Amino acid sequence: MTGVRFLAAVGIALAGVVAPLSGQLAATRSFEIGPVGAVDPLVPVDTTLTDGPDPDSTTATVAERLVAGARLGSPTTAEEADGPAQQAPQGFPPNADVWGASPNVALGIGEILIVNVIPWAFNEYARNANFSQVNPRSWYENVKHGFTWDDNNFSTNMFAHPFHGNLYYNSGRSNGLSYWQSVPFAFGGSVIWEFFGETHPPAINDWIHTSIGGIAIGESLYRISSTVLDNQATGSERIWRELGAAAMNPVRAFNRLVTGRIGKVYDNPTNPWDHIPPHLSNVLSTGVRVIQDEGRERTDEEGNVVNDGAQVGAFFEVDFQFGGPFQIDRKKPFDFFVMGLQINTKDKQAIGRWQIRGSLAHWDLKRSEDVHHRIFLSQDYDYLNNNAYEFGGQSVSGVLVSGWQLSERWQLLTNVNATGMILGAVNFDGASLQDFPTQERLREYDFGPGVGTQLGGSLVRDATRLVDLSYRVTWLWTVNGAVLTTDEGQVEDNSRHRIQMLRARLRVPIHRNFHLGFDWTGFFRDTRFDDPDFADDLHQFTRELRVFGAWSVGRGSAER
Amino acid sequence: MKLPALIMVGLVLAPASAAAQASTWGNGFGFQWQIGYKSVGGGYGDLLTDGIDADINIFYNHNKLRIGGGGNFVSLNVVEPLQDESVSSVELHAFLGYHFLRGNFQPYVQGRFNFVRMRPEGHDFDFDPEAPPEDPEEGENLADRRAGFGGGLVAGFEYRLSRKIGLEANASIDAFATEEVDLAEIEEPSLQGTFTDGNRWGFRVGINWYP
Numbered sequence: 001m002t003g004v005r006f007l008a009a010v011g012i013a014l015a016g017v018v019a020p021l022s023g024q025l026a027a028t029r030s031f032e033i034g035p036v037g038a039v040d041p042l043v044p045v046d047t048t049l050t051d052g053p054d055p056d057s058t059t060a061t062v063a064e065r066l067v068a069g070a071r072l073g074s075p076t077t078a079e080e081a082d083g084p085a086q087q088a089p090q091g092f093p094p095n096a097d098v099w100g101a102s103p104n105v106a107l108g109i110g111e112i113l114i115v116n117v118i119p120w121a122f123n124e125y126a127r128n129a130n131f132s133q134v135n136p137r138s139w140y141e142n143v144k145h146g147f148t149w150d151d152n153n154f155s156t157n158m159f160a161h162p163f164h165g166n167l168y169y170n171s172g173r174s175n176g177l178s179y180w181q182s183v184p185f186a187f188g189g190s191v192i193w194e195f196f197g198e199t200h201p202p203a204i205n206d207w208i209h210t211s212i213g214g215i216a217i218g219e220s221l222y223r224i225s226s227t228v229l230d231n232q233a234t235g236s237e238r239i240w241r242e243l244g245a246a247a248m249n250p251v252r253a254f255n256r257l258v259t260g261r262i263g264k265v266y267d268n269p270t271n272p273w274d275h276i277p278p279h280l281s282n283v284l285s286t287g288v289r290v291i292q293d294e295g296r297e298r299t300d301e302e303g304n305v306v307n308d309g310a311q312v313g314a315f316f317e318v319d320f321q322f323g324g325p326f327q328i329d330r331k332k333p334f335d336f337f338v339m340g341l342q343i344n345t346k347d348k349q350a351i352g353r354w355q356i357r358g359s360l361a362h363w364d365l366k367r368s369e370d371v372h373h374r375i376f377l378s379q380d381y382d383y384l385n386n387n388a389y390e391f392g393g394q395s396v397s398g399v400l401v402s403g404w405q406l407s408e409r410w411q412l413l414t415n416v417n418a419t420g421m422i423l424g425a426v427n428f429d430g431a432s433l434q435d436f437p438t439q440e441r442l443r444e445y446d447f448g449p450g451v452g453t454q455l456g457g458s459l460v461r462d463a464t465r466l467v468d469l470s471y472r473v474t475w476l477w478t479v480n481g482a483v484l485t486t487d488e489g490q491v492e493d494n495s496r497h498r499i500q501m502l503r504a505r506l507r508v509p510i511h512r513n514f515h516l517g518f519d520w521t522g523f524f525r526d527t528r529f530d531d532p533d534f535a536d537d538l539h540q541f542t543r544e545l546r547v548f549g550a551w552s553v554g555r556g557s558a559e560r
Numbered sequence: 561m562k563l564p565a566l567i568m569v570g571l572v573l574a575p576a577s578a579a580a581q582a583s584t585w586g587n588g589f590g591f592q593w594q595i596g597y598k599s600v601g602g603g604y605g606d607l608l609t610d611g612i613d614a615d616i617n618i619f620y621n622h623n624k625l626r627i628g629g630g631g632n633f634v635s636l637n638v639v640e641p642l643q644d645e646s647v648s649s650v651e652l653h654a655f656l657g658y659h660f661l662r663g664n665f666q667p668y669v670q671g672r673f674n675f676v677r678m679r680p681e682g683h684d685f686d687f688d689p690e691a692p693p694e695d696p697e698e699g700e701n702l703a704d705r706r707a708g709f710g711g712g713l714v715a716g717f718e719y720r721l722s723r724k725i726g727l728e729a730n731a732s733i734d735a736f737a738t739e740e741v742d743l744a745e746i747e748e749p750s751l752q753g754t755f756t757d758g759n760r761w762g763f764r765v766g767i768n769w770y771p
Contacts, residue, residue, distance in 0.1 A: 106771025110591065110618075124650060124677075128705065133648035133679055136595060136612040137635035199681075 089231070089267040098269035099226070100261050101176035107258075111171035111251060112189040116197050119164070123198075131198040138199040147194075149480040150203035151443040155349055158213075158392040158425055159383050161206055165190055165214015166221055167251050173222050174252035179215075179333040186218065187211040205447050205480070208423045212394040216356045216381035219334045223322050225249040227276045231266045238263070273335050279324040285317040285517065287548025289344070293388035293540070311387060313346030315546065317353075325359075325401045326372050333379070334358040349385050356381040357397075365400070372403045380419065388542040389523050390445050391474075391499055393424030397454075410461050417454035417472075424450050424476050426497050428527060428538075446481030446497065450474050464515065468505040473498065500524040513552045520545050592617040594728065594766025598634050602735070604678075604758030607743075607751065608636040608647055615764055617655075626657040626668065635681065641750065646681045655714070663720070670714040676736045679705040710736025712760075718768060726768035735759040 088096035096102045124132035150157070168189030172182030190210040194202035225245040233241055242262055246253030256262040269275040292310040323336035337358035344352040358379050365373035380395040397419040404412040428446040452474035459467040476497040505519035520543065527538040594615040600608040611634045619628025632651040637643065657670035712734020720726040737757040 106769075110771060113591070133635075133650060133681055135633035135635040135648060135650075136614045137646065139614075 087270070089269075091266060095176075097176045098271065098274045099229075100231075100264075100266060101174060101255060101259065103176040103181075105172075105175070105177070107255070108171040108175040108177065108185055109188075111175075111254070112168055112185060112192065115164075115167045115171060115189060115251070116193050119193075120197050131200045133199055134196060139196050142195045142199075142202055145201045147204040147207070148201045149205055149447060150200065152206075154385055154390045154392070154425065154427075154445050155351075157205060157209060158390075159351065159354065159385070161210040162213025162217055162381065162383075165210035165212075166218035167214070168210075169214045169218030170222060170249055170251040173218060174249065174255045179219055182218070183215060186214045190214070205423060205425075209394060212379075212422060213381050216358060216379050216394070219358060220322075220337055220339050220356050221248045222252065223334055223337065224320065224339075225252055226269075226274065227280060227322075229268075229275075231261075231264070231268050234265060271330075273323065273328060273330055273332070277323040277327070277335075279321070279327055281321045282553045283317075283319040283550050284553065285315075285319070285548045285550040287315060287517070287546055289313055289315050289544060289546045291386065291388055291542065291544040293542045311346060313344055315342055315344045315352070315548070317342045317548070325362075325374060325376070326403060328362075331361050333360045336362075336376075344386065347386050352384070352386045354381070354383040360396075370405045374401050375399065376401060382424075388544075389525065389540065390425065390427040391523075393421045393450070395419045395421045395424075395452075410459070413458040413460060413465075415454070415456045417452075419452040419454065419474070421450040421452060421474060421476065424448060424474065426476055426499055426525060428478075428481055428495070428497065443481070446476070446478040446495070448476040448478040448480070448497070450476035450497075452499075464507065464509055466507050466509075468503070468507075468519075470501075470503045472501045475499075494530040496528050496530075498524075498526045498528075500526075507550070510549075515550055515552075517548045517550050518546070587621050587623065588770060589618065589620050590726075590768050590770045592619060592628075592630070592728065592766060592768050594730075594764040596762050596764025596766075598636075598732075598760050598762035600636060600758055600760050602758035603755050606753070607639060607741070607755055608758070609639055611636040611646070611649075613649075613762060613764070615766065619655075619657075621659075624659045624662060626659060626670070627655070628657075629654040632674075639751070644682070648677075648679045648681050650677045650679070651675065651710075657714070659718075665717060665719055666726075667717040668715070670716075670730075672712045672714060672732075672734065674710040674712065674734060674736060675707070676710055676738060677705055677707045678738055678741070706738040706741050708736055708738030710734050716764075724770050726770070727765070728768055729763070729765045731761070731763045733759070733761045 088094055088098070089100045092100040093102050120132055120134070123129040165186050169182050169186040171189065172185035173179070177185075187207070190207050191202070193210075194207055225248040228241050228244045228248070230238070230241050242253065242256070253262070272278055290310055290312050318339075318341045320339045320341075322334070322338075325336055328335045337356060339357075340353060340355045341351070342353035343350050356379075360377045360379055362374055362376045365375060367373075376397075376399040378397045378399055380397055382395070383392040384390065385392070397417045400416045402414045404414075406412055425445045425447050427444055429444065452472065454470065454472040456468070456470035458465045458469075474497075476499065478495045478497065481495075500522075501524070502522040503519060505517060507515045507517045509515045523540070523542040523544075525538075525540040529537070592615070594617075596613055596615070597610065598613040599610040613632055613634035615630065615632045617628050617630030619626050619630075630653060632649075632653060634649045636647045636649055638645040638647060651674050653672045653674045655670050655672040657668050659666045659668040661667060712732055714730050714732045716728060716730020718726045718728045735757070736759070739756070741755040743751050743753060743755075
């Protein structure tokens, strides 16, 4: 089981970390992580457990309790759920964290500089880029100019930058600092790059997406790498575990190396939520997808039409869940999170989806034998990119997650979200005419803040989600983009985008950890202008059908 | 007469005082940020004038030795009539320094080995703007670049304010040679010829941080 868990975790690292680094920056589709997708906000990805449910565990999930005949509202005290109090491992300074990392702000700042120097050197010497000729003149000009917007690819702005931000974040996080203490590292590292790492004027969209997205990705990868590390392991197992964790979180590996912890045998964290939570699941899916776009024509960077008729391709998907929404009473950020990654073929980008939902805090509304209502505050990261549409952003949501025990075998899980999107982006052809200080390409998407809501529900039988339904709507107010050319020249008007996503999914259990799945997703984008004479309203409708097989890998108890 | 005497006394006593403090400063890594002025002479001096430069380094102190490396960044102005143009000089360097004293006042001399890259920042040096490279990548600089090597000396002092922070001031001189720059394509009669080497002098002030 240890090996399976390790392989699954390494698989996520390879898919989510190594591939992007190797240049397969890319993207595709889906809104899975919507309010009720495979990685729906704060709804378990999958409740099928390889180890089988542990009915006696005080941290069993709702589904586990259901399978075991336990009542939904059986109390789980904070003390039981949290385990022993956090403390530094034996032999480490008292101020060290549970992994033995002493707080070291200076080293973290130094690592931020290194993290910035590496891409600068790559751009300067490998790419011969025109924005890496930094010097005091460019720094002065950037400070004088202040923030603006940029025209980078959607994948660069919404995926590569947040991924890079995760390195800033982990410069603090893996140096003995907490989630909140590491937040300034993400913002600081990004602002240093924006003003001093390139000659282009600093972009506010870069700063927001790199920083906030980097925090979400960074904490997720920190937690996932924790599930792979084992301070008690020796020999080849230790080497492979350290390498696997390094692939997910290279900054953390660097810090373990320079502090001598990478080869040291010492205590693992005593609290499972700092190491391997009682509920941990991966759902690996692969199958065929058919996507069809109506209402508009999309072209790639070479001008080729990419959404001509229905397109058929394969996909591989990983849905990872750390902890469970009803399991944990400890309120540390990302004690519970879900992450979804989808890789597509026959699409303009390989990585079509990367979504993260991480809990920042939670409060119980009702906790009884048959029902459990819990409110979460969550941090959300969305990246959806395919031939038909592009959508993404950084959000904070309030989520009401509920579980009803319908019978001995059946359970209903629902969630209702209210989302505030700090800065989002959605495809819009009119944005290509937007003028930028250092324009090099035609941007194909708008930027803007927004609000939204998500509704979802899952029907669970014997710890397996058989039916999922979800609906998500987001309103974005364009603050940069939506420029059209008229006879009078370039005209900019206030535009509003309404993005709706609807999904239905059916799963049919085949064998214990295997099932067949079918899902249908509809993507609806409506764009309206304040001035009806400015331009006609725009409508886009994309539908996608997927047929797939899925394999669930998980664990239901804290014992290893 | 009093001033030279005081200087002499200081020079005699300073090593003992510095030696007493040296153990408290210790060896270890440090970061360095400096900003200053750099002027160009030699062959390139006919094309480039001067600019504000920045020097960013990481180093390791071992007793009286300092070894390190970093980058030097400067945007050099161009002579008239292209005074609105500028050329970026990005230099990576490694250095070895000797500190005559340890303690709160550390005069030193430093030798540097430089890898220099000169690239025009504007469009006047797009040697063939009508025929850009095929399929230029996003962000690719169409202007030409010239790389080369050089070496130089830095002399200055560090004044340690605390175990963590030190102030530094220095002067520098270096010589460098690059691939040939031929301005024949620029239709400016007063700026013709080829350039392959030059020298630079300058001074900088900055801060050292010992994490």
